[in-house]
Structure formats: C-alpha cells, structure tokens
Amino acid sequence: MTEDRLAFGTATADEVEEVLALVRSAYRGEASRAGWTTEADLLDDERIDAPGVAAKISTPGSSVLTARTPDGELVGCCELVLSAGAPAYFGMFAVSPTRQNARIGRRLLAHAEALAAGAGADAVEMTVIRQRTDIIDWYARRGYAPTGEVRPFPYAELVNGRALRDDLAFLVLRKPLHGSAEGGR
Numbered sequence: 001m002t003e004d005r006l007a008f009g010t011a012t013a014d015e016v017e018e019v020l021a022l023v024r025s026a027y028r029g030e031a032s033r034a035g036w037t038t039e040a041d042l043l044d045d046e047r048i049d050a051p052g053v054a055a056k057i058s059t060p061g062s063s064v065l066t067a068r069t070p071d072g073e074l075v076g077c078c079e080l081v082l083s084a085g086a087p088a089y090f091g092m093f094a095v096s097p098t099r100q101n102a103r104i105g106r107r108l109l110a111h112a113e114a115l116a117a118g119a120g121a122d123a124v125e126m127t128v129i130r131q132r133t134d135i136i137d138w139y140a141r142r143g144y145a146p147t148g149e150v151r152p153f154p155y156a157e158l159v160n161g162r163a164l165r166d167d168l169a170f171l172v173l174r175k176p177l178h179g180s181a182e183g184g185r
C-alpha cells in the first residue's frame, strides 16, 4: 500500500474503541516497539481511555481525524482542535506501529494542517515530551519549532499506570501556516 491510497475521515462516536486501540498500540507497551518512536520507556500507563477519546470527538471545535487503507483498516489518527483567533492544536498523533515509516504520518499531519488553514488558523501548535528528541527532530523537518514555552507534565492525570521518570515536561512546538499545507513533505 502506498500512502497515496489513504482515505482521510473524521471519527464518529462509533469509532472510539478502534481509535483507542490504535493510540494505545502506537504509544505504549511492547506493541509500540515495532514502530520507530514510542513512549514505552517513559510511561507505563494506558495513554488515554474511551471517555477521553469520545470527548475529543464530541467537543465542539475538536475532532479526531482518521486515515484508513482502501480496505478500511484504521492505520492513523490525530486530534485537531480549532478555536477562533488561536493556533490550531494537533495531538494524539498515531500510526499503527507495523505501518510506520511509510509516509502515512506526514500525509496525515499535512491533511490536518490543510484543514486548520482552511478554517482560518494561522499556526498549528502541539506539545511534545522534551526527552523525545527523535520525534522533535521529525517535527522540525516538517516546519515545527519550539516556542520556548515549557509546560508541566500532567503526572496526576495518567490513565491506569505510572510514569517511569520524574523529569518529564512538555515543549510547545509551533508551525506558522501560509495557505494550504496539503501535499506532504
């Protein structure tokens, strides 16, 4: 499968469990080690629960974008939050560990950026754990730079688990948008 045959969509409440399974497999535990980047060495929790995913789908201004293969397999997802007069927020970015490094991630990110630009956002922001230099470098190659803001890691909000170190923190990354970003790089 090439990334050109991906179908992008917006998740509905019926897709909560499918999205949840994808996100957990990409971020945590042994399954995530099949991918090239994971949080398994930093966190031993479940990343998010079903009500958390459902809220990202149902909250006004928030959506969960999906990428599926032609036969319907969910291979990627992300959260996009649009608020008037503020940068779009991009999060919960996941590609199935066994499907990574095939350009699905960059296509889905470019799709989210195009939606944000189309909705009038002039920038996209995200938070990334500061220890994750591989993914920070990946975002830098897609045009994202640290704003200088550092946010505390929400240790008290972990889902059914614990952090594996006590020095986690979020860097805020931002990319200015200049018209449509669709196309991928």
Ligand SMILES: CC(C)(COP(=O)(O)OP(=O)(O)OC[C@H]1O[C@@H](n2cnc3c(N)ncnc32)[C@H](O)[C@@H]1OP(=O)(O)O)[C@@H](O)C(=O)NCCC(=O)NCCS
Pocket (backbone or CB within 6 Å): 026, 027, 035, 036, 037, 038, 039, 092, 093, 094, 095, 096, 099, 100, 101, 102, 103, 104, 105, 106, 107, 127, 128, 129, 134, 135, 138, 141
């Ligand atoms: C981040 C993620 C969504 C990217 O998806 P993807 O489909 O693999 O992305 P792409 O195929 O478009 O890009 C793959 C990149 O990985 C790089 N890569 C592959 N193996 C790598 C390695 N061992 N170390 C560092 N980079 C590597 C490739 O060089 C390529 O980047 P480049 O084209 O800029 O050189 C996916 O890895 C994922 O789900 N990770 C787990 C969850 C996560 O970390 N989400 C982001 C939280 S901020």
